[in-house]
Amino acid sequence: MEDMADDTFEVRVGERGELAAGVVGLELVAADGGALPAAPAGAHIDLVLPSGLVRQYSLCAREDRPGTWRIAVLREAGGRGGSAELHDEVVEGTRLRAAGPRNRFPLLPADDLLFIAGGIGITPLLPMLAQAERDKSRWRLAYGGRTRASMAFLPELAAYGERVTVHPQDECGPLDIDALLSPAPAGARVYCCGPEPLLAAVRERCAALPRLTLHTERFAAAAPAAAPAGADAGFEAVLKRSGTSVLVPAGTSVLRAVREAGVAVLASCEEGTCGTCETTVLEGAVEHRDSLLTEQERAAGDLMLICVSRSRGPRLVLDL
Known part of the structure; x- marks a missing residue:
């Protein structure tokens, strides 16, 4: 594989193939x-x-299937077009561009693990179960x-037996x-x-x-906090590698x-949740508004x- 400049x-x-109603693999x-x-378990890719x-x-x-990747895509009726494109236009043999993998949701060592998935949220947890098995952790x-x-x-x-509990809402109500959480012992990771x-x-x-440590991955941005006075003012962004600056x-x-x-710059969600546009700050103070x-x-x-x-001051220097 030959990587491009981006x-x-x-x-x-x-x-x-179809993995479930409305979900393609x-x-x-x-x-x-x-x-x-x-x-690693919990990793994601950016797909162009x-x-x-x-x-x-x-x-x-x-x-x-070592050396391959697999993704599962839910068709989102009110989405921004990406899921519909993958469902309707991408077929076997289609060539795409990708970046990664990156991991903002790593599985950390623990004797006891509780995994909670809702809908397509099962996707990043699936490889975590295999890792927990290899690590001989107690999990459900x-x-x-x-x-x-x-x-x-x-x-x-189904191969994991009773450690997996399936809760279809139309059969047994919400989780x-x-x-x-109540049976989870001290030190467990959720x-x-x-x-x-x-x-x-x-x-x-x-x-x-407090005896439990929670790790989450979200699909949508959290409600934004109120910005400090003056935080929306203009500022200079110096792009170190490009040798330029922009207002x-x-x-x-x-x-x-x-x-x-x-x-x-690659970007996906453009709402501060996915991390695709994560950038190194070389100088300056940041007003963080992300959910990640x-x-x-x-x-x-x-x-x-x-x-x-954004910047808290008049100038940021970025590794771009």
């Missing part, structure tokens, strides 16, 4: 016939679709969905978060991925259970200003998501 490379769709292989980079849209997808590669998974027919990967999950109402419920319950006016994102200056960076990362001040975050 860090993307070419992949090809190998196998394509795509196996990706290296276009040059080599092996794709290994991906034929239309030029960039979308982020969690990897759930099969262990019996609660997987909720609208209907059994809409829930992907049920045949694969009982309290009942799931990994949750799914729609925002599920994440909010799990966050609320875990906040009252970022009030009401314009750093991402837009940088692109208008002719500097190519940890408090420790924000305090360090050397990273920002340029689609939503």
Whole structure:
């Protein structure tokens, strides 16, 4: 594989198949016939679709297919077009460009693990189960969905037996978060991925259970906090590697200003959740408005998501 200047490379769709009602699975292989980079549990890629849209997808590669990637894509009726394009226009043999893998949702060592998935949120958790097995951790998974027919990967999950509980809402109601969390012992890690109402419920319950450590991956931005006075003022962004600087006016994102200056930057969600546009900050203070960076990362001040975050002062120097 030969990487381009923008860090993307070419992949090809190998196998394509329906995983559940409204969910398509795509196996990706290296276009040059080599092996794709290994991906740790929780990793994602950025995929450049034929239309030029960039979308982020969690990897759930099969262990019996080393050197390949697999993604699962839910058709989103009210989405921004990426899922419809993959469902309707991408077929076996289609060539795409990709970047990654990157991991903002790593599986950390723990003796006890509780996985909670809602709908397509099962995707990043699937390889975590295999990793937990290899690590000989104690784990269990609660997987909720609208209907059994809409829930992907049920045949694969069946191999884990009673450690996996499937909760189709039309059969047994919504997930009982309290009942799931209460038996978890001190030191357990909780990994949750799914729609925002599920994440909010799990966050609320875990906040009252300090013995547990919660890790989440979200599909949508959190409600933005009120910006400090003056935080929307214009500022200068110095692009160190490009040898140029741009003015970022009030009401314009750093991402837009940088692109208008002719500097190519991959971006997917453009709402501060996916991390595709994460950029190293060399100088300056950042007004963080994302839903991704940890408090420790924000305090360090050397990273920002340029689609939503801004400068606290008149000047930022970026590694672009």
